[in-house]
Amino acid sequence: MNNTQTNYGYISIFFHWLAALSIFALFALGYYMVDLTYYHTWYKTAPELHKSVGIVLFALMLIRLIWRYKQVTPEHLASHSTLERKAGKLIHTVLYAMIFIIMSAGYLISTADGRGIEVFELFVIPGFGAFIENQEDLAGLIHKWLAYVLVALALLHALAALKHHFIDKDNTLNRMIGKRQNTNNIR
Amino acid sequence: MKKHIAKLAIASAFATTLLMPVANAADYVIDDKGAHASINFKIKHLGYSWLTGRFDTFGGKFNYDPANVSASKIEVNIDTSSINSNHAERDKHLKGNDFLDVSAFANAKFVSTSVTEKAGGKLAVAGVLTLHGVSKDIIIDAQAVGEGKDPWGGYRAGFSGTTTIALTDFAIKMNLGPASTHVQLDLHIEGIKQ
Known part of the structure; x- marks a missing residue:
């Protein structure tokens, strides 16, 4: 369950893949829903689903962040170069930051008039109205363009993992799909 | 005595002038500062009800x-992002490129x-409406509501008017369905004489 010096625990792995799945699903849904025609069955449902999943992901990301700070971070593989270590660390930080900024911007679009956000018709996250003029427009621009950048960076992150797996043939990706490594055969 | 009569005549002439209705052409500025004017719109939602809104800044x-009256002129500028x-x-959607595309067309x-x-005190105000980059002749059915001095030393005149425009006439591409192809503009204008 817990992270070790050499391996990610199942909880960290679960959070990682849940976030990955949710983010790509949210991106696809968001991309799809904005061009739906008015009489489309999903015209009203798709944004409601997008917001509900987004709020739940926000909560999960907060828990994930807390978990991350409470856990040891597995060390870099010995075969990783200094550049790879630095680039990896930077991109992870940027990914985390962007996810939170995008989710906050999404919240600021929907709550700019003081309305709350209904989550799966179960409960409502309160809205606090506009903090700046034309908040829904500015937040909308940030939400949209950072989402494109996030997805591009996430793909880069995935390509880097595949590069480690297939070209470097190291355990970078194996660690994140739960293949346990012994301390003595890290390469 | 003669002097008194003369004075009285002058005074009454003066008073008559003041009391006479002012009937000269005059320039008025729309009282948007005091918000005694509004540009409202309404459009059918699915054909089941009216959705109303307005432009806050104009x-x-x-x-x-x-x-x-036929010598009258009016000009109104609207900040489209104030929808x-x-x-x-x-509102975000209305400001986006499915509707008004306010980043490209900030003014109407x-x-x-x-x-x-027209008969019964009605006015037909013809003119050019520029909206979403498209200029088109429209006619506003208007009427004078009233005019006169306000209690604070000014003079005001007010009108109301209505016109209906087709979304497609102004190249607005979102299709809201067969019952919602047109939007009605309801204008309430009060001007302060300059």
Whole structure:
């Protein structure tokens, strides 16, 4: 369950893949829903689903962040170069930051008039109205363009993992799909 | 005594002048500062109800002479990004390129070309409406509501008007369905005489 010096625990792995799945699903849904025609069955449902999943992901990301700070971070593989270590660390930080900024911007679009956000018709996250003029427009621009950048960076992150797996043939990706490594055969 | 009569005559002549209705052409500025004017719109939602909204920011001026109405002129400028339908998500959509594309077309404008008096005190205000980058002739069915001195030393005249425009006439591409192809504009204008 817990992270070790050499391996990610199942909880960290679960959070990682849940976030990955949710983010790509949210991106696809968001991309799809904005061009739906008015009489489309999903015209009203798709944004409601997008917001509900987004709020739940926000909560999960907060828990994930807390978990991350409470856990040891597995060390870099010995075969990783200094550049790879630095680039990896930077991109992870940027990914985390962007996810939170995008989710906050999404919240600021929907709550700019003081309305709350209904989550799966179960409960409502309160809205606090506009903090700046034309908040829904500015937040909308940030939400949209950072989402494109996030997805591009996430793909880069995935390509880097595949590069480690297939070209470097190291355990970078194996660690994140739960293949346990012994301390003595890290390469 | 003669002196007194003369004074009285002058005084009454003066008073009569003051009391006479002012019937000269005059320039008015629309009282958007005091918000005694509004540009509202309504469009059918699915054909089941009216959705209403307004433009919060606009300004304009008109020239009006009750004795020579056909010489009247009006010009109104509207900040399209001030559209307000009391729903931020919808307003964002209305400001986007499915509707008004306010980043490209920040202003809408109406400039009258002619004013015609109709039966029953109605006015037909013809002019060019520029909206979403498209300029098109429209006619506003208007009427004078009233005019006179205000209690604070000014003089005001007010009008209301209505017109209906087709979304496609102004190249607005979102299709809201067969019952919602047109939007009605309801204008309430009060001007302060300059």
